[in-house]
Amino acid sequence: MLVEKYRNMLSGKSVIRQLSEFATARGQEIGYENVFDYSLGNPSVPVPREFTDTMIRMLREEPPAKLHGYSPSLGITEVRKTIAASLERRFGLPYRTEHIFMASGAAGALAHAFRLVTEPGDEILTFAPFFPEYHPYVDLTGAVLKVVPPQTDTFQINFEAFEEMLTEKVTAVLINTPNNPSGVVYSTETITKLTDILKKRSEEYGHIIYLISDEPYREIVFEGVDNPCVSAFYDNTIMCYSFSKSLSLPGERIGYVAINPACKDAETMVNMCGQISRGIGHNCPPSIIQQAVAEVIDRTADLSVYETNMNILYKELIDLGFTCVKPGGTFYIFPKALEEDSVAFCRKALDYDLVLVPADSFGAPGFFRMAYCIDTEKVERSLVALRRFVTECYGGK
Amino acid sequence: MLVEKYRNMLSGKSVIRQLSEFATARGQEIGYENVFDYSLGNPSVPVPREFTDTMIRMLREEPPAKLHGYSPSLGITEVRKTIAASLERRFGLPYRTEHIFMASGAAGALAHAFRLVTEPGDEILTFAPFFPEYHPYVDLTGAVLKVVPPQTDTFQINFEAFEEMLTEKVTAVLINTPNNPSGVVYSTETITKLTDILKKRSEEYGHIIYLISDEPYREIVFEGVDNPCVSAFYDNTIMCYSFSKSLSLPGERIGYVAINPACKDAETMVNMCGQISRGIGHNCPPSIIQQAVAEVIDRTADLSVYETNMNILYKELIDLGFTCVKPGGTFYIFPKALEEDSVAFCRKALDYDLVLVPADSFGAPGFFRMAYCIDTEKVERSLVALRRFVTECYGGK
Numbered sequence: 001m002l003v004e005k006y007r008n009m010l011s012g013k014s015v016i017r018q019l020s021e022f023a024t025a026r027g028q029e030i031g032y033e034n035v036f037d038y039s040l041g042n043p044s045v046p047v048p049r050e051f052t053d054t055m056i057r058m059l060r061e062e063p064p065a066k067l068h069g070y071s072p073s074l075g076i077t078e079v080r081k082t083i084a085a086s087l088e089r090r091f092g093l094p095y096r097t098e099h100i101f102m103a104s105g106a107a108g109a110l111a112h113a114f115r116l117v118t119e120p121g122d123e124i125l126t127f128a129p130f131f132p133e134y135h136p137y138v139d140l141t142g143a144v145l146k147v148v149p150p151q152t153d154t155f156q157i158n159f160e161a162f163e164e165m166l167t168e169k170v171t172a173v174l175i176n177t178p179n180n181p182s183g184v185v186y187s188t189e190t191i192t193k194l195t196d197i198l199k200k201r202s203e204e205y206g207h208i209i210y211l212i213s214d215e216p217y218r219e220i221v222f223e224g225v226d227n228p229c230v231s232a233f234y235d236n237t238i239m240c241y242s243f244s245k246s247l248s249l250p251g252e253r254i255g256y257v258a259i260n261p262a263c264k265d266a267e268t269m270v271n272m273c274g275q276i277s278r279g280i281g282h283n284c285p286p287s288i289i290q291q292a293v294a295e296v297i298d299r300t301a302d303l304s305v306y307e308t309n310m311n312i313l314y315k316e317l318i319d320l321g322f323t324c325v326k327p328g329g330t331f332y333i334f335p336k337a338l339e340e341d342s343v344a345f346c347r348k349a350l351d352y353d354l355v356l357v358p359a360d361s362f363g364a365p366g367f368f369r370m371a372y373c374i375d376t377e378k379v380e381r382s383l384v385a386l387r388r389f390v391t392e393c394y395g396g397k
Numbered sequence: 398m399l400v401e402k403y404r405n406m407l408s409g410k411s412v413i414r415q416l417s418e419f420a421t422a423r424g425q426e427i428g429y430e431n432v433f434d435y436s437l438g439n440p441s442v443p444v445p446r447e448f449t450d451t452m453i454r455m456l457r458e459e460p461p462a463k464l465h466g467y468s469p470s471l472g473i474t475e476v477r478k479t480i481a482a483s484l485e486r487r488f489g490l491p492y493r494t495e496h497i498f499m500a501s502g503a504a505g506a507l508a509h510a511f512r513l514v515t516e517p518g519d520e521i522l523t524f525a526p527f528f529p530e531y532h533p534y535v536d537l538t539g540a541v542l543k544v545v546p547p548q549t550d551t552f553q554i555n556f557e558a559f560e561e562m563l564t565e566k567v568t569a570v571l572i573n574t575p576n577n578p579s580g581v582v583y584s585t586e587t588i589t590k591l592t593d594i595l596k597k598r599s600e601e602y603g604h605i606i607y608l609i610s611d612e613p614y615r616e617i618v619f620e621g622v623d624n625p626c627v628s629a630f631y632d633n634t635i636m637c638y639s640f641s642k643s644l645s646l647p648g649e650r651i652g653y654v655a656i657n658p659a660c661k662d663a664e665t666m667v668n669m670c671g672q673i674s675r676g677i678g679h680n681c682p683p684s685i686i687q688q689a690v691a692e693v694i695d696r697t698a699d700l701s702v703y704e705t706n707m708n709i710l711y712k713e714l715i716d717l718g719f720t721c722v723k724p725g726g727t728f729y730i731f732p733k734a735l736e737e738d739s740v741a742f743c744r745k746a747l748d749y750d751l752v753l754v755p756a757d758s759f760g761a762p763g764f765f766r767m768a769y770c771i772d773t774e775k776v777e778r779s780l781v782a783l784r785r786f787v788t789e790c791y792g793g794k
Contacts, residue, residue, distance in 0.1 A: 001568060001604045002662060002669065003516060009672040010665070046461040059453050064443040068646035104501070104680065111678025119400060133675065140676025171398060207398045249465035251684025253501075265399060268407070272399065275406040278530065279537025280677040281508025283501065286686055287648025 009136070016040065016132075016357055019346075023355045030353070036382035037355045038370040041180065041331065043248040045301045045373075051247060054295045058288065067291065071284035073274040075102025075256070082294040083256055090298075091229040094261045101273040104253040104285045106216045109240035110137055110174075111280060112257055112273045116238065117172050117210045118143035124212075125165055126174040127157055128363030129181050129334065131214075134174065143171075147363045155182040155325050155334070156190045159197070166201055172210040172238075173198060178217040178227065181362045181369040182334040183310070183327025185221060188228045195234040202236070208264065211237045216255070217330040219246035219300045222307045225328035235262040238269075243293055245331075248301040254285045254293055306331040309372040309379045316383050320390045331373040334359065338394040342368050352389040354382065406533070413437065413529075413754055416743075420752045427750070433779035434752045435767035438577065438728065440645040442698045442770075448644060451692045455685065464688065468681035470671040472499025472653070479691040480653055487695075488626040491658045498670040501650040501682045503613045506637035507534055507571075508677060509654055509670045513635065514569050514607045515540035521609075522562055523571040524554055525760025526578050526731065528611075531571065540568075544760045552579040552722050552731070553587045556594070563598055569607040569635075570595060575614040575624065578759045578766040579731040580707070580724025582618060585625045592631040599633070605661065608634045613652070614727040616643035616697045619704045622725035632659035635666075640690055642728075645698040651682045651690055703728040706769040706776045713780050717787045728770040731756065735791040739765050749786040751779065 016039055023037040058067055074080065077097060084095040103109035118124060120142030126134055128150040138145035148165055151158040166173075175194070177186040186194075195211065202209045213230040218241065221227040231237040242255035257273055259266040277283060284290070310327050317324050317335050324335035337345035342358040346368055349356050359367035372379060413436055420434040455464055471477065474494060481492040500506035515521060517539030523531055525547040535542035545562055548555040563570075572591070574583035583591075592608065599606045610627040615638065618624040628634040639652035654670055656663040674680060681687070707724050714721050714732050721732035734742035739755040743765055746753050756764040769776060 002513060002666060006512070006669040006672045007665065009675075010668050042462075042467055044462065047465055052456050052461070056453050056456050059449050059456075064449070064645065065439075065441070068444055068648050070439055070647045104678065107680045108678040111676075115403070116399060136672070136675035137678065140673075248461065249684075250467045251465050251681070253680055253683055268404065269399065271407050272403040275403045275533070276537075278406075278533035279508075280679070281501065281505040281534065282678065283504045283650055284648070286650055286683040287646075288686075289683060 014132070015361055019355050019357055022350065026353060033378070035353050035355065036378065036385055037374065038372060039355045039357055041371045041373060043245055043250060043301065043373055044375065045248055045303065045305055047248045048296060048299050048301050050296045050299055051249070051292060054292045055288070058291060067288050069287060071102070071287045071290060073277060073284065074270060075100065075284055076287065076290050079290045079294040082297050083258070086297045087258060091232060093229075093231055095258060096261065098267045098270060099259045099261050101257040101270045102285050102290055103240070103255050103257055104282060105244055105250070105255045106214055106240050106242035107133070107137065108253065108282055108285070109242065109255050109257045110212070110214060111282070112276050113212045113238045113240055114138055114141050114143060114172070115276045116269055116272055121169075122171040123167070123169045124172045124174055125162070125170050126176075127162070129155065129179070129359060129367065130363050131176060131180050132361040150364050152364065152367075153325075155179065155184040156186060157194060159193060163197060166197065166209075168205045170209055171207070172212050174212045174214065175230065176214040177230070178221060178329030180217065180330055181332045181359060182325060183330045183332045184325055185225055185227050185328035188226060191228050191230060191233050198234060208236050212240060213237055214240045216242040216245050220303050220306055220331065221329035222310065222327070227329065231258070231260045235260055236264065238263075246300045246303070247293065247296070249289075252286065252289045254289045305376055306373065308376050309374070312376070312379050312383070313370065313372055316386060320387065331371055333370050333372060334364070334367055335370075337366055337368050338390065340366055342366050348393050349389055352385040354385050354389055411529070412758055416752050416754055419747065423750060430775070432750050432752065433775065433782055434771065435769060436752045436754055438768045438770060440642055440647060440698065440728075440770050441772065442645055442700065442702055444645045445693060445696050445698050447693045447696055448646070448689060451689045452685070455688060464685050466684060468499070468684045468687060470674060470681065471667060472497065472681055473684065473687050476687045476691040479694050480655070483694045484655060488629060490626075490628055492655060493658065495664045495667060496656045496658050498654040498667045499682050499687055500637070500652050500654055501679060502641055502647070502652045503611055503637050503639035504530070504534065505650065505679055505682070506639065506652050506654045507609070507611060508679070509673050510609045510635045510637055511535055511538050511540060511569070512673045513666055513669055518566075519568040520564070520566045521569045521571055522559070522567050523573075524559070526552065526576070526756060526764065527760050528573060528577050529758040547761050549761065549764075550722075552576065552581040553583060554591060556590060560594060563594065563606075565602045567606055568604070569609050571609045571611065572627065573611040574627070575618060575726030577614065577727055578729045578756060579722060580727045580729045581722055582622055582624050582725035585623060588625050588627060588630050595631060605633050609637060610634055611637045613639040613642050617700050617703055617728065618726035619707065619724070624726065628655070628657045632657055633661065635660075643697045643700070644690065644693070646686075649683065649686045651686045702773055703770065705773050706771070709773070709776050709780070710767065710769055713783060717784065728768055730767050730769060731761070731764055732767075734763055734765050735787065737763055739763050745790050746786055749782040751782050751786055
């Protein structure tokens, strides 16, 4: 008697993964360098040299028991302290060790955040377009994820729909800025308005509505774009961070939960994360990676290629007549397809070896996502294919 | 509104952790080398040199994107293949890549195993003495852990109690051999009898009763002791393994689930593990550690010190008049206390700077656990304290 809910999930295959598998298979036919694979958000730039050097030095010099021993259940104290100090330095909020819980990437951080503040049946609101994995992440806790429809002209927040959906059953609101898949960064105005509403409604309903801020793209922000620190706007913010994108090590599963020091019961919440871990088999991110990341805190991989790629693609897409909000960060761009059915659109693109992802599962049908975390040279070569595709299928310029 | 069940867990502090904190504090007073800390199961021997060398070589030579990139959701295919081949070579069962799911240590592996086969309200049986973390691991899934009382003369299985408790509500039986805390290895006779009962009852009840075999101590087995491969006795076995103890890297969170190739729906179960992961924020063990472990598969740290320590302690305990089953493996020994109240016994031992763990939470009140994963030199020095303690408090020889 296997558990049906998991067995049933096997039939629903992720579109992104199917496309990525297509790209791999096609790559074996014509050479992967000739497949313009915009499907996966896998960082393309290498981890910083300092990280690798630190790892090698630690492996050589540190006693193995210190390097590879059990981490305390909240994470290694010195690492948590280093992260808290960095957050304080950068964002001016008085984070301390006791506000930080080490987690296995953003997925691990979110798994703890959801369990901290939702009982089965409680609602979490998020905003389209959104990362489709939020559904299994939330649904399998027993809470209910509801998606506020997008404001498609800016991909900021559709406040009218939000205020309507923000009922008493909502215990948390989940945002992701800079955003996957739109690439948009929420403005100060957006965050101010959002948090004002949360304050008002928390008071009205007599319970805290927590703001869960999923920030894996925090360090990938383009020139001239303001990226406000969400926690600075709202006391009851649970920040979920991952080093996957900033340091280009998504496989090493390292991130954290940072509870706003001004949040009610902040320290208790961190301790509760340690209890949640026991129920989900999470026993801290890898010890050596925790220690290495702390040594290179505030460093990032060379993220400039993403902005270069964005500028090339954005210009070309606009030239070709696409409607597209200019990304403020991340390595995604999110144009409107040239026909209503973006699945059909993306299927046709495959004939040109362009692997684009239709945005139905992101909550924004009619749009598609391009993950441009690939070499600039390949982006440039893809423009020819893109132009041919648009001209031949849609009579574009 | 924080979730009460997690908040309430904060008041119930683990005895082991309290004792370990005592040991640390006392160590600051008198020097940690003078505290005979037998509280924690933290491996004391270093990781094998080959592991460290492999890590350094990979960091130097491998492309960072391969080394640190996202692992597929079931684990890195090559690593799974290496593990399957090792299991086949060692145990003669036809394991293949598709039977292996990479997990974050045994805790991660168990978190998946429990969710595979239990719906809320289903029962899992385990046998005292048992690892107390099984309680939060199981309870927080919504299933119910029931503990079969111990057979204290051998710490094999109390079959009479087991057969009575093995009702239709039981969907899985959880065993841990070599055992924490008793150090006992289940004999071929025990496992044969256990699995015969499971076969009979599965048929009788018309549903599979899965055998979840938690095997982190598999490689720590002493001379002359037979350690049968549990999976060879029962098709529907879910093996949960961790490299924490065998390679001395408990902080790196690396292990796996291996579904017996003869298990009904074995491949589906591995795929289901990938779905379970999405709900608990588990996204594979660290990529670099997966790859490094595969390179040193079948190697272990130098585990011989544990047997040396066991022999010294066992002889002394018997000399001092303790009742004690001789451990067949692990780095634990589990004698009967010299008074009925083992908590009182262990409290008195603290006056001699002996940190022993009373076994109430292990389901065997009246006994205590010593984790002898410490230097042999310290074990030897502890004997003086042990002798003084027994003589002064209990009039022993």
